[in-house]
Amino acid sequence: MFLSAAPRRFICGLLAAAGALLAVPQAQAAASIDAQRIAFKQAYAAANQGDPGWRTLAAGLHDYPLYPYLPAAALEHDIRLIDRAAVEDYLASYPDLIPAADLRRDFLRELARRNDWAGFTALYQPGLGDTLACDALQASLAGGGTLDFQRDLAALWAKPDLPGACDPVLSAAHDQGLLTTARLWDRIDRAAEAGKAGTVASLASWLPAADQPTALHLAQAWRDPAAAVAAASSWTSSERNTRAATLALTRLARRQSTSADAGWQTLQGRFPFSEAQRNHILATLALFHATDFDDRALARLIALPPTAQTDATFEWRARVALARQNWPAVIAAIEAMPAALRQDGEWRYFHGRALAAQGHAAEAKNQFKTLADEATFFGFLAADELGQPYAICPLTLADDPARQASLLALPGLQRALELFAVDLPKPARREWNRALQGADQATVRVAAALANQRGWYDRAVFAFSSGDALRLYDLRFPLASQDGLVPQAEAAGIDPAWAYGILRAESAWMSDARSGADARGLMQLLPSTGALVARRNGMTWGGGDTLYDPVTNIALGTRYLAHMASRFDGSPWLASAGYNAGPNRVDQWLAARGTLAPDVFIASMPFKETREYVARVMAFSVIYDWRLNGTVIPLTTRLSTIGQPYATAAANAARKAVSCPSSAAPAAATSVVSAADGR
Template identity: 90%
Template sequence: MFSSAAPRRFFCGLLAVAGALLATSPAQAAASIDAQRIAFRQAYAAANQGDPSWRALAAGLHDYPLYPYLPAAALEHDIRLIDRAAVEDYLASYPDLIPATDLRRDFLRELARRKDWAGFTALYQPGLGDALACDALQARLAGGGALDFQRDLAALWAKPDLPGACDPVLAAAHDQGLLTTARLWERIDRAAEAGKAGTVASLASWLPAADRPTALHLAQAWRDPAAAVAAAPNWGTGVRDTRAATLALTRLARRQTTSADAAWQALQARFPFSEAQRNHILATLALFHATDFDDQALARLIALPAAAQTDGTYEWRARVALARQNWPAVIAAIDAMPAALRQDGEWRYFRGRALAAQGDTAGAQAQFRTLADEATFFGFLAADALDQPYAICPLTLADDPAAQASLLALPGLQRAFELFAVDLPKPARREWNRALQGADQATVRVAAALANQRGWYDRAVFAFSSGDALRLYDLRFPLASQDGLVPQAEAAGIDPAWAYGILRAESAWMSDARSGADARGLMQLLPETGALVARRNGMTWGGGDTLYDPATNIALGTRYLAHMAARFDGSPWLASAAYNAGPNRVDQWLAARGTLAPDVFIASIPYKETREYVARVMAFSVIYDWRLNGTVTPLTTRLSTIGQPYAMATANAPRKTIACPSAAASAAATDAP
C-alpha cells in the first residue's frame, strides 16, 4: 500500500536530489546518478516479471524521479490478481503521473473482464478511450439503466469503426429501437467513406431487408472490387448503388486498369453517375494508366476535363512526358499546372531541365537560379547545373541558461530524460509530450537542445521541422560517433554520408522505431533481414530485439546497404530506391525505363513514397557530407548513370563548397523529417 504523503515526499525528494548534486563534485554526482540508474533497471526488470525482490532492489530509490514506475510495473504484472484497493492506493499516491493513468485504464479493462461493474463504475473516468466508454455503458445496462442515444451513443456513433467492447452496447441500443434506419444509413455512409467494410457489413443486418443488398454492395466494393463490378449490372441504380459502383471502379483501376476500363464502358450508361463521380472515375483511370506508362497515358491525361484534373493528374502528365523525354510536352504539362503546384521545386527544376534539353540555355539557367538557393534535392541539382556552391545557411541555437534551468526543474521533463537514460524511449516520449504540452516554440527548442546534449537526437529532429529552425543543421543532422556509423560504413565499403542519410530518412534517429511491417531500429531492418545479413557477414545474431541496439543495427544496416549497392553497380541512389521499395521492384522499373537519366528516372518512379524517399536520402547525404567534411561530393556525381559502375569519390576528387547567398534564401532548407 502507498501513503497519501507519497507525492509530497516524491517532489521534496526531487529538491533534495538537486540540492545534493549541487553540494557534490560533478564526478560524485555522475557516480550517484549512474548507481541509481543501475538499481532502477534491476528493480524495473524484477517488477515487470512479478518478482517481489524489486522492493529490496529499489530500497535507495524512493527519491529517484522514476520510482513511481516501479510499483506501477509490479501492479501491472499482477493485474488479474490485485484488488481495487491496491489500485486506488497507487492512484491516490501518484494521481497525476502517466503510470497512474495506464494503471487505471488497464485495471478498468480487468474489471470489465471480471464483469465487476460496481467496481468499474467506482473507478471509471471519461476520456480513457472508446472501449472503456462502451464498458461504462455496459455497466449502466448491467445496473438496470437504459440508453439514451444523444447522451450515450451520439459521439460513438459518429465514428466509422469501434472496438469489440461496443458490440453489446450497440446490440442493446438496437433492441431498444434507438438505431433507426436513418441512423444506420448515416453510420454506414460514414464507414463506407472511410473504407471500413466490416462496419458496413455488420450494420447491414439491422437494415430493413430491402436495404441490405445496397449496403453489402458498398462493403463488396472495398473488399473485392473485381467481383463488385462484375455483379454491378444486376444492382439497382439508386444513389448508394451508384456510389458503390463508383467506388468499385476506382478501386479496381488501382489493381487492374484494363479491366476497370472495360467495366467503365459497360457501366457508365447503366448508372446515373453525377458529373463529380464521372470525373473521379475518369481521373482515376487516367492516373493509373499513367503509372503503368501506357501508350495512351499522356493523351488520356491531356484529354481529361478541367473539372476532373487533380494535382495527381497534372503531375503524372509531366512524369509521363519526362519518361518519354518529350521535352515540349514536359513544358506544356508544367505550364498547365495550377500556380501553387508549378512552384514546387521539382517542377521548377524540370522546367529548367526541359528548356536546357531544347537548347534554351539562358532560359534554363534563369529557371535554375530560382531554385539553386534552396538546400533541397532539386536545389542542389539546380546548383550543379549552374556550377555554383550549395546554398546551406546554418543557424546556431543560442544558449539560454535560465530557460534551461527552468526546464530542467520540471518533474515531467526530469522523468523524460531519466527514462531515456535508462533505455525506455517510449515512456520517455510520453513524459516529454506531457511536460511540453502547450509550450511555445522557444521553450520546445530549448528542451530539444537539452535532449540533444544527452544523445536523445530524435527530439530535435521532430522539433525543428519548419521555418528558420530547418537551418539548425547540427541538431537536425546529428553525428552520433558513439554509435559507430562512420567506421561501420567504411568497413562495409560504403559512403558514411549516404549511410547517415539512410538512417536519418528511415528513423529520424528513433532507436526504437518499429514500422507496421516490423522493420526495427535506426536503419529499419526486418528481423529476417538482420538474421540474413549477420549470417552472410559472420556476425553474431541475437534475435530481432537486438535491432533496437544502435550499434548492432548500424553494423547490420551498413552491410545490408552495401549488399543493395552491389546489386545495382554500386549506385547509392538506386540502392536507396531498393532499400525503400525492394530490389525486385527496382529491377522492374529498370527493365521498363532503364535508359533514362537518373533525375528523370527518379521522377518516373510510380510510388510517391519511394520517389520522395530517394530525393530525401540523397539530399540528406549532401548535408551529412558537409557536416563530416566541410565540402561535399556533387549530387550529380552521386547520381551515377544507370548501368555504369559507381565508385565512391577519392580524396582527390572535385568537391563543392558551401555558401550562404542571402538571409532570404536561407529560409528554404532541407526537407523536414
Template identity: 65%
Template structure:
C-alpha cells in the same frame, strides 16, 4: 499491366515489455554523477524484475524511494499482476501518485480487467472520461448494468462519428439497435463515413441492421471495397439505384488501382447500365487516367490531356508532367507544367523540370535563370540545379544559444526529470510521453531549450522534431546529428559504403529514434526487419541475438550498413537506386528499370510510381549532401552520386573532388522535405 500500390508503414513504438533489452545498453547522460549511474543501474535491474510481477523488485530497489522513476517500478509489477489485483490496491497506488503517467496507465489497464470481470461497480468507481473508445463503451455497459437506458444523442453520437470502433463497443451497439436507436438514417450516415475510410468490415456489420433491400446495397458497398473485381462483374446484374451506382463507381475506382485494363472493360459496360452522376463519371475517368499514367501506358498522356476540366485533379495534373518526362517529350512537359494548379506550381520540382525542358529545347538563358534561382535552396532540386549551373551548394547554417534560466527551470521540473531519466535508462517510449506532457502548452523558447538539453544527452530525435520549421531549419548540427557513438562512420567504411549516405538513410528512416518500429515490424535506427537482420548477420558472419537486438543502435548500424552495401552491389553501387530498393524493395526497382531503365537518374526518380519512394530517394540524396558537408566541410556533387543507370558508382575516397558550400545572401530557410519519418512501401528486405 496493373499498378500495384504498396501499403504504408506508419511507425508504432516498441512495446514496453520489449524495452527490457534496451535497459542493458541504455544511453547515459554525459554529465551524470557517479551516484546517478548507480541509481540507474539499480533501477534497470529492479524494473526488469518488476515486469515479471510480484514484490521481488522491492529488494533490488532499496535506496531508490527518492529516485524520480521509482513509481514506474510498482506500476510495472501491478500491471503484470492485473488479474490478481483488488480495487483497493490500485486505488492506493493512484492516491499516492495522482496524475503520473504510470498511474494513468495502471488505471486504464485495471479498468480493462474490471470490464473483463464485469465488475461494473468497481469499474464505475475508477472510471474517468477521456480514456479511449474501448473504455467509453465499457462505461456505457457499466451504466446499462445499473439500469441506465441509452440515449443516442448523449451516449452514442460521438462514437457514431467513428468509421470503426473496438470490439468493446459491440454490446453497446447491439443494445442501441435492440432499443430502436439505430434508424436507417443513422446507419447510412455511419456507412457513408466507413466508405470514405475504406472500412468494409464496419459496413458489413451495420448492413445486417438495415431493411433487406438496403442491406443488399450496403453489402455491395462492402464488396466494392473488399473485392472490386468481383463487384464490377456482379454489378452488371445490380439495379440502377443511387446506392448501387455508388457501389459500382467505388468498385471501378478500386479496381483501377489494381488492374487498369479490367477497370477499363468494366467501365465500358457499366456506364451503359447505370445513370452515373457527372461527379461519379468524373471520379471514375480521373482514376482510370491516373492509374494508366502510373503504368505509363501508351495512350496515358493523351488520356490525361483529354480529361474534362471538372475531372482533373492535382494528381492527374501532376502525372501528366511525369508521363511527359518519362517520354522526354519536352514540349509536352512545358504544357503539362503550365496546366498545373497555381498552388502546385510553388513546388521547386516543377521549376527544376521546367528548366530541364527549356534547356533541352534550346532556351538556355531562361533555363539558366531558373537553375540559378533554384540553386539558392538547400533542397534536392536546389542541389540538382546547382550542379547544372555549376554553382556551390547553398547551405546557411545557424546556431542557437542556450538560456541558463530556462534550462534551470526545466531541470527542476519533475516531468522533465522523469523524461531525461527514462531516456537514460533505455525507456525512450516512456521518455517521449513524459516529455510531451511536461512541455504541453509551453513556449517556443522552452521547447527549444528542452531540445538542446536532450541533444546534450544524446537524445537526438527531440531536436530533429523540435527544429522542424521556419528559421530553425538552418540548425543543421541539431537536425542532422552525427551520433558518433553509434559508430556509423566506422561501420559504413567497413561495409564499403559512403558514411554520409548511411547517415542519410538512418535520418530518413527513424529520425534517430532507436526504438522506432514500423507496422511491417521494421526496427531501430535503420529500420531493418528481423528476418533481414538475421540474413545479413549470416551473410557476414556477424552475431545475431534476435529481433529485439535491432533496437540496440550499434547492432542496428552494423547490420544496416551491410544491408545497404548489398543493395548497392545489386545496382552497380548506385546509392540512389539502392535507396529506392531499401524503401520499396529491390524486386520493384528491377521492374521499374526494365520499363524505364534508359532514363537519366533525375527523370527516372521523378517517374517512380510510388509517391513514398520518390520522396524517399529525394530526401536521402539531399540528406547525403548535408551529411557529407557536415563530415568534410564540402559535398560530393549530387550528380556524381546519381550515376547513370548501368554505370558503376565508386564511393568517395581521399581524392574525391567535393563542391564548396556557401551561404548566398538570398538563400531561404527552406530545407529538404523533412519530418520524423515517411510512410513507405514494404520494409527493407521484404522483397
C-alpha cells in the same frame, strides 16, 4: 589592467584549486545518478517480471524521479490478481502521473473482464477511449439502466469503426429500437467513405431486408472491386448503388486499369453518375493508366475535363512526358499546373531542364538560379546545373541558461530525460509530450537542445522541421560518433554520408522505431533481414530486439546497404530506391525505363513514397557529407548513370564547395521557427 607573471600564477593556482573543489561534488553527483540508474534498471526488470525483490533493489530510490514507475510495473504484472484497493492506493499516491493513468485504464479493462461492474463504475472516468466508454455503458446496462441515443451513443455512432467491446452495447441499442434505418444508413455511409467494409457488412443485417443488398454492395466494392464491377450491371439503379459502382471502379483502376476501363464502358450508362462521380472515375482511370505508362496515358491526361483535373493528374501528365523525354510536352504539362503546384521545387527544376533541352539556355538559367539557393534535392541539382557551390547556411542556436534551468526543474521533463537515460524511449516521449504540452516555440527549442546534448537526437529532428529552424544542421543531422556509423560504413565499403542519409530518412534517429511491417531500429531492418545479414557476415545475432541497440543496428544496416548497392552496380540512389520499395520492383522499373537519366528516372517511379524517399536520402547524404568533410561530392556524381559502375569516392575525388549566398542567408542567426512534428 595587466598583471605580472607571479601574481598571474598565484591567481591561476587559486582558480585551479577552486575548480578541483567544484569537480569533487560534480563527480560525486555523476556517480550517484549512475548508481541510481543501474539500480532502477534492475528493480524495473524485477518488477516487470513479478519478482517482489524489486523493493529491495529499489531501497535507495524513493527520491529518484522514476521511482513511481516501479510499483506501477509490479501492479501491472499482477493485474489479474490485485484488488481495487491496491490500485486506488497507487492512484492516491501518484494521481497525476502517466503510470497512474495507465494503471487505471488497464485495471478497468480487467474489471470489465471480471464483469465487476460495480467496481468498474467506482473507478471509471470519462475520456479513456472507446473501449472503456462502451464498457461503462455495459456497466450501466448491467445495473438495470437503459440507453439514450443522444446521451450515450451519438458520439460513438459517428465513428466509422468501433472496438469489439461496443458490440454488446450496440446490440442492446438495437433491441431498444434506437438504431433506426436512417441512423443505420448514416453510419454505413460514413464507414463506406472511410473504407471500413467490416462495419458496413455488420450493420447491413439490421437494415430492412430490401436495403441489405445495397449495403453489401458497398462492402464488396472495398473488399473485391473486380467482383463488384462484374456484378454491378445487375444492380438496381439507385443513388447508393451508384456510389458503390463508383467506388468499385476507382478501386479496380488502382489494381487493373484495363479491366476498370472495360467496366466503365459497361456501367457508365447503367447508373446516374453525377458530374463529380464521373470526373472522379475518369481522373482515376487516367491516373493509373499513367502510372502504368500506357501508350495513350499522356493523351488521356490532357483530354480530362478541367473539372476532373487534380494535382495528381497534372503531375502525372508531366511525369509521363518526362519518361518519354518529350520536352515540349513537359513544358506544356508544367505550365498547365496550378500556380501553387508549379512552384514546387521538383517542377521548377524540370521546367529548367526542359527549357535547356529545347535550347532556351537563358530561361533555364533563370529557373535554376532561384532554386539553387535552397538546400534541397532539387536545389542541389540546380546548383550543379549552374556549376555553383551549394547554398547551405547553418544557424547556431543561442544559449538560454535561464530557460534551460527552468526546464530542468520541471518534474515531467526530469522524468522524460531520465527515462531516455535508462533506455525507455517510448515512455520518455510520453513524458516529454505531456511536460511540453502548450509550451511556446522557444521553450520547445531549448528543450530539444537539452535532449540533444544527452544523446536524445530525435527530439531536435522533430522540433526543428520548418522555417529557419531547418538550418540548425548540427541539431537536425547529428553525427552520433559513439554509435560507430563511420567506421562501420567504411568497413562495409559504402559512403558514410549515404549511410547517415538512409538512417536519418528511415528513423529520424528514433532508436526504438518500429514500422507496421516490423522493421526495427535506426536503419529499420526486419528481424529476418538482420538474421540473414549477420549470417552472411559472420556476425553475432541476438534476436530481433537487438535491432533496437544502435551499435548492432548500424553494424547490420551498413552491411545490408552494401548488399543492396551491389545489386545495382554500387549506385547509392538506386540502392536507396531498392531499400524503400524492394529491389524486385526497382528491377521492373529499370527493365521498362532503364535508359532514362537518373533524375528523370526518379521522377518516373510510380510510388510517390519512393520518389520522395530517394530525393530525401540523397539530399541528406549531401548535408552529412558537408558535416563530415566541409566540402561535398556533387549530387550529380552520386546520381550515377544507370548500368555504369559506381565506386565510393576516393579521398582525392573532386569535391564541391558550400557557401551561404546573401540571397539565401537568414535575417537573424537565432531566428528559429519550430514545429511539433516532421523529419
